Amino acid sequence: MSGSASELARRLGEHAEAVCREYLSNGHRSGNYWMVGDARNTTGRSMHVRLKTSTKGPAGKWVDEATSEFGDLLDVIRESCGLVDFRDIADEARRFLSMPLPPPQLPGRQPAAKRGSPDAARRLCAMSQPIAGTLAERYLASRGILLSTHERALRFHPGCYYRDLVTGETQTLPALIAAVTSLDGQITGLQRTYLSPGLDPSGKVGKAQLADPRRSLGDLLGNGIWLGHQPGAPVPVMAAGEGFETMASLKAVMPVLPVAAATSANHLAGLRLPPGCRRLYIAADADAAGRHGIERLSQRAGEAGILALALRPQLGDFNDDLRHLGPAHLATWLSDQLLPEDARLFLPAG
Template sequence: MSGSASELARRLGEHAETVCREYLSNGYRSGNHWIVGDVRNTRGRSMHVRLRANAKGPAGKWVDEQSGEHGDLLDVIEASCGLTEFRDVADEARRFLALPRPETVRTEREAAATRGSPDAARRLFAMSQPIAGTLADRYLAGRGILLGPQERCLRFHPGCYYRDLLTGETLALPALIAAVTGLDGQITGLQRTWLDPSGTGKAPLADPRRSLGHLLGNGIWLGLDPSAPVPVMAAGEGFETMASLRTVMPALPVAAATSANHLAGLSFPPGCRRLYIAADADAAGRHGIERLSQRAGEAGILALALRPQLGDFNDDLRHLGPASVAACLRDQLIPDDARLFLPLG
């Protein structure tokens, strides 16, 4: 599929300087970068937008050196215009690029809740079913992820709508639904992973994973009991990374923040004393880890990194096996935590 968020971002990148002059008007050009205070168009010098593609990456990518935030030109449009729904962001990008706006198709269910809101997330979750015996269950097992029936944040939808953000084409495909919740256990958003109906993995889409709802500060929690303190936990960016850790350490509560930026803002549960952060190899992941570690230290929480042997812990689980992952983790956990969460080693 070519009509996706990444395609819209790529097209915006072809006109990066013009986009910056339109949406970051308080900045200025310096060499191959547009310099501005932040993604909300504040005056300053902290944020750099790459105007032409080079060896460091494509045009339109940006980073805020002060906050550690990063993203593409769709994020610029979202923040500078004060938009909250991605549908509105995509419409504004199409307007800027002079692309036709796709005809809107709404079902009765969609009309009952604002698209992309927490209410829409809760409605979609309620329409889904437990994953046991479904394509979602088989997908996770194929990734080496084995979770117990107590993980109620996971559901399966046999025909979840996927909307091509560029053309407006809508497909109905099976999807793994993961609830994003606050520390009180209330659903604030969702992450949808569309699956290939043949059972061979993710659906062949340009962006087969999308989130909706209110994500900042919240996460996909596995093993969280909102009524009990959580003295030790692990957090990371991706759901499959954290579900892999949960597979190997089923007694350890874990949270997937869904993105590096959201990882940086994850809320800490009451009574948390130690936070293990699953590291990713990319620069975006490092920014999220550094900011989360800083916030943890300010809250009196000891933050420790967990580093995979391959690209991430799901790669380790699939290619090296759970015993190898457990041995790797044992060397990185505090001894008391290793005895508690890896008792069989």
């Protein structure tokens, strides 16, 4: 750990209980320790934070008996706030300690990953976990989307950092993390869907009550959230669309069809298509908001010798169809829009 990081960790340790009350609010004090579920502020007792220096070690050090993880209060700030870059973690620690921010970085020093950069996206993905058994899996199920838990693009972070762009206020919320990748499988960005920590009246997991519960970062243009695509493998037939849930809904009823979500209409227009692609199904919504992206992608596909065909939902979008009409009805609706050989290949028998 660098000297500045060590100094910040030491200063935080001097105020260990205050740090825990701020960032580990789901825990409680027990003797000389703060007890909580983990560094992401989950309810529980497996993580112990030492509040005062003793013969056992300095204040601020912690260990999670369930996972054997350990660290200091900078790690707590990183995990509980969902931060990725050390500069952001240090700035948050200084804010808490009411310390002045450091001067601009001197030329010649290795810069930290820029906020919103592909490096930041890769680090946040690495900090996340597979979706199996998490709120993210339950959220998708509540949307009717049942996917393989082995989809590499999908991750879950239990305490992802969220900043209100109007007020500047921050909070941590669970989030579904969807990695945006290039055709060779390199992570270039991601999309975060912030989730409500609790269940709605129907017992389902919904989006967090935010003005913008879905945010993206990184290099998105030309890349996409790929489901069912192995980097480097031929993709003779695929589907593409704007929204992740739209494409995940199609994937739920056509599990062997590779699909890509471009995250916006403009990014859909610039989506890079894999070599060897012969047919491209483009998912459209019932409204005309994404028409430009669809038309531009169709034009580019045609110029590359790829047959582009539109798939249209019966309701507002394919997730509406999946939730309100059911997977069997959606499959029947799609069978009339796919070429016969593709319907036989990608739709379940019967």
